[in-house]
Amino acid sequence: MAPFPKIPNFALKKFLGSGGAADVFLAVDLKHSRLVAIKVLARTRFADTVAVRRFIKEAQTISRLHHPNIVRIFGAGRINDMHYMVMEFLPESLKARIRARKRVGLQESLAIINQIASALFYAHGRGFIHRDVKPDNIMFRSDGTPVILDFGIARVLEATSKITRSGTSLGTPRYMSPEQLKAKRVDGRSDVYSLGVVLYEMISGAPPFKGSQTMSVVLKHISEPVPRLPEELRHCQPLIDRLLAKECDQRVGNEAEWRELIKPLLKPFKLPRVAKENLAHLPPPREREKTRLSMAKGETGAEKTRQNRSRPKPRGNRRRLLFLNGLLILAATVWVFFNYERIPGLLRALWRALAAGIASLIDKI
Secondary structure: OOOOOOOEEEEEEEEEEOOOOOOEEEEEEEOOOOEEEEEEOHHOOOHHHHHHHHHHHHHHHHHHHOOOEEEOOEEEEEOOOOOEEEOOOOOEHHHHHHHHOOOOOHHHHHHHHHHHHHHHHHHOOEEEEEEOOOOHHEOOOOOOEEOOOOOOEEEEEEOOOOOOOOOOOOHHHHOOOOOHHHOOOOHHHHHHHHHHHHHHHHHHHOOOOOOOHHHHHHHHHHHHHOOOOHHHHHHHHHHHHHHOOOHHHHOOOOHHHHHHHHHOOOOOOOOOOOHHHOOOOOOOHHHHHHHHHHHHHHHHHHHHHHHHHHOOOOHHHHHHHHHHHHHHHHHHHHHHHHHHHHHOOOHHHHHHHHHHHHHEEEEEE
């Protein structure tokens, strides 16, 4: 397990996992009393300039994309050589949901894919392609909203430059498009192909192309025809065929085409909230607030002590103290009055002086 880094204003609670060149931690945002996910560049990559640039670019990319189905970023920073970014915490992944159920219901799958497609087309319209769409990178908010994340290898579309360097292939082979596997020029339609692979896996229970070795999977993506769906899902075959077309020109190219293609298949469906067992490992709200207060006290305790020492006492407390002192003096004076003859002369003079000061003390109360 990766060691917990120290980041000001955040209390790291749990290691969530590693992916690529980064580690992810569950943390409490002490300023806003909320759960967040903090993605930290792995220590082994501190000196890797490519990994550092990619990490910084991911934070910049997400910060420029504002869509309900794209992960929200709250900030990013650097402490010495450690780069980090703070994002919303998402309690469940699509990968975990597929693993738990084997197959996801058709209408639920279509509702999820439809929202993720909207996010991808939004990103494409602003010049970004994701290049790593897969179940691991689709997660859910607690209310069930699907969210696309991990823009670590996203690329900016530029009309005057190549999208991918020749001979370079980034992504996960099981979900990559044929042109991406060939390290050719790619655009948003490559993401559409990957989304089609995810949809096929969700509704059928297995990815369209399988193999014991990566190369066999790559060759199937490039050359084999699109597999047939089971009989009960045959009405979805035209959609799958368009998404998984070998030639990118035959795929869905924009959101309008997508809506026209998926509309006949969609039915009203409310996505379920994240199951309670997937939230069981989270600290309860009271514990989060307790952590926030204790951490805040620990960070600012010395400063508060100094302030309290230099701060004048409240006027109300001073009045109560004077009042009590006055009562004590009054009681002592009454006792002296009834025992005056028994007191030596020197003490009599002292008590007369004290009695004379009672009036002035009462005036101050």
